[in-house]
Amino acid sequence: MGKRLLVAYGLWALGGPLGLHHIYLGRDSHALLWMLTLGGFGAGWLWDFWHLPGWVAAANGAGAAEDRGGTVPELSTLRLAGQVAVGMYFGLVAALGLPWVPALVAQPLAVGLGVQLVSSVGDQTTEAPSILAAAFLASLLFQSRVLAVLPVSVAASVAAQRHRRYKLRGVPRPRLPARLYHLGLACLAFAAPLACRGLCGAAGLLSTLLTLPRAAVELLLLPLRLGRLLAEALGISGGSPLRDRGSGFGASGWSQRQLRAYEV
Known part of the structure; x- marks a missing residue:
């Protein structure tokens, strides 16, 4: 059709x-x-x-009869820039969504997949093993730091350009349901780590918000507690110093009466 x-x-x-x-x-x-x-x-x-x-x-079907076997596609600076940009994007997403996976594995793998995806757009493709090998080698050289995503992506993109070729013609295309199924799986694999990380962050934020009312009550009661401690330190509350002072006065008054009776 x-x-x-x-x-x-x-x-x-x-x-x-x-x-x-x-x-x-x-x-x-x-x-x-x-x-x-x-x-x-x-x-x-x-x-x-x-x-x-x-x-x-x-x-x-326009141009389908053209034979391009053995020819190499022209170098496209736009495709090269897209490979570098998408490779970096995939590498950063892997660093954010897969913190429990070692960086030596997650970063070059994600960068290589991003570069391979851009390389397979249209009628061109490349060799995925060469891209992954270049990405892992560059990752080892730069110790898989976060900023190393740029040289890793550049290395993978250069490898992709060196092995670029046209796709084979005449390959039967799957039906639309199968194509949509594969696209859905790919999107799910990309979004699942980010969704998991987002849910963990939301749970932590919710627990923090639940502790805010208790912290607010403690903050409001702080002046009252400080005033009570100050009053106890000054002897204003408790009543024991007054009772002790009154008993002292009584003792001194009784001693004076005894002294007068003795003089008489």
Whole structure:
């Protein structure tokens, strides 16, 4: 069934940041990238407006007979910049959402997956093992620090560009339900660690909020307790000093009467 440009533009306008127009055109890698970055951080969604006619023509079979076997795609600085940016984005998400996973494992793996995703957009792809090898090697060199996500992403992107190639033609495409299922699993795998970290943070915030009323009551009672301690220190309260003083006066008065009786 042929793809219509008007439908593609409608999906671009309604759900472009979620990649609905890419799903319609069979560009699942591009759709997944847009889902995880909300339309390429907004800029990619606007950039799609000018390329929709060419993508619709390609989806309808324009240029399908062209033989590109053995040829290497031209170097694209835009794709290279996207690989570096998305690789860094995936690395930071892994650092935030997977703090219990060793950084030597989580960071290069996430960066490599992000670079691989950008590399597989459109009619191009690359070798995933080469990307992961470059990412893990760069991560070892920089000791997996948070700021090391930039050189790790650059190394993985350079490896992806060195092994870039065109996708094989004639590969049967899965049906739409299977494609949506795979896209949903990928989004769930990306969002689950962040959701878990967010729930843990929300639980900690809730426990802190529950302790605020008790802390407020303790703060309000603090002046009263300080006044009571000060009064006890000065002997104003308690009554024992007055009783002791009164008994002393009584004893001194009884001694004077005894003295007068003795003189008489």
